Amino acid sequence: MAIKSDRYTYRITWSEEDKEYVGLCVEFPGLSWLDESPESALKGIREVVEDVIKDIKKNGASPPQPFSRKNFSGKFVVRIPPEVHRSLTMQAEEEGISLNRLVSAKLSQQ
Known part of the structure; x- marks a missing residue:
């Protein structure tokens, strides 16, 4: 079954250092997206995760399971x-x- 990027766990937080919102994905701790609004930060990080999932699959590997699918x-x-x-x-x-x-x-x- 294909893993969709909207099944992952996302967090949006304010970065005082960057003066922008940071979009994070728990299952991909090395990824982040900075943007001016929380909505844009969420959209950005979801697009990054989508791209990473495509790259992982293209290389014959399996992306991490979303927490929502884990028991x-x-x-x-x-x-x-x-x-x-x-x-x-x-x-x-x-x-x-x-x-x-x-x-x-x-x-x-x-």
């Missing part, structure tokens, strides 16, 4: 210093909840 299991492994592990485990015990629930709650606050 997430809800599990991942993280390595932390032993003292942080100990501290979090103690906090979870004091609160009467599992370490998993405590860390999940902390991450959800971000």
Whole structure:
């Protein structure tokens, strides 16, 4: 199935340094587009992504999957210093909840 550029994750933000809006695509972190309006920045970055997808396919490679098409299991492994592990485990015990629930709650606050 063909991947369309409008399925990717885009962000538009203001660049104080450039005094313009910056269009970004999460799945292509090396790409950006500067423009005077948020609408133009979005249009520009989408066109750049479209061109990059065409180039990738022309070279026989596969473009990255859009996040909208990915399935997430809800599990991942993280390595932390032993003292942080100990501290979090103690906090979870004091609160009467599992370490998993405590860390999940902390991450959800971000």
